[in-house]
Amino acid sequence: MARDIQDKRILITGASSGIGKCLAQQFAPMGAKLILAARSEDKLNALADSLPIPKENVLVVPTDVTKEEDRAHLFERTVAQFGGLDVLINNAGIASWAHFADSTEEILRQIMEVNFFAPAELIRKAIPILTDGVEPAIVNVASRCGRRALPAWSEYSASKYALCGLTEALRGELARFEIDILLIIPGLTKSDFPQHFLRSEGKEKIEFDNGMPAEDVAARIIYSLQKSTTETWIGWDTYWMLIINRWFPRLVDWLMARRVRQLYEAG
């Protein structure tokens, strides 16, 4: 199927920054009607004002995706403005970069709330609305950590694995409503993501500024939506890690354990 973006009603969570913001900027000239959700109302308003589309085609809904009342309000506003929804993009996400042993239950729960429970409940609420949509789809932005977990990313990896598992299970369930559910697996991406980490104490040197431009990741997501690609890996770091891990998972375990020892022996 080749999905046309023109006139599609597309809800993007995490639209205030990074990949979500780039998605909005690229969907706008394609004739989409956009619902922009995140907590930062000022950033969403500035983005909406900058988009080259009629004002009535963009709706800003300040939303904390972890709050049930905000999620309900988000869909109420969407249906009131546009009469329905065609595409839900679960993109909002947070992470913590540090070791699990000295982390906290609160951090684990917060990451699971944003990265897993929120998209899960948004999907549950969206299903009856999407069922009446045009070429309906759900796009879940996971991570390569959702296909190969990494040290110092334990809570984040767990949350993204959960999102990948939910997506796969729902693929069969949602087929009877003709709703596509697509999985996006990006690698390292240049965005404000590191500035939002709950903890940032990992010892490995990770150059987020050398990651893929968020614009490129957004373009690949849109292409996958147009083509209805079931699962999209983005970035060479994702490819080499997931392919090596597919054939030699114990080798990857061993290399990672050795690297952690080296980093901690170095102090």
Ligand SMILES: NC(=O)c1ccc[n+]([C@@H]2O[C@H](COP(=O)([O-])OP(=O)(O)OC[C@H]3O[C@@H](n4cnc5c(N)ncnc54)[C@H](OP(=O)(O)O)[C@@H]3O)[C@@H](O)[C@H]2O)c1
């Ligand atoms: N950057 C990477 O290297 C990378 C790699 C793989 C996957 N990803 C995934 O890509 C997605 C987008 O990340 P990004 O790189 O664009 O990061 P980002 O620039 O930090 O953007 C994250 C977005 O999520 C929103 N958000 C966070 N908590 C929220 C909440 N409780 N309610 C509503 N919105 C919330 C933020 O908006 P507010 O703060 O305004 O609420 C922001 O718009 C995430 O799911 C991330 O896990 C990123």
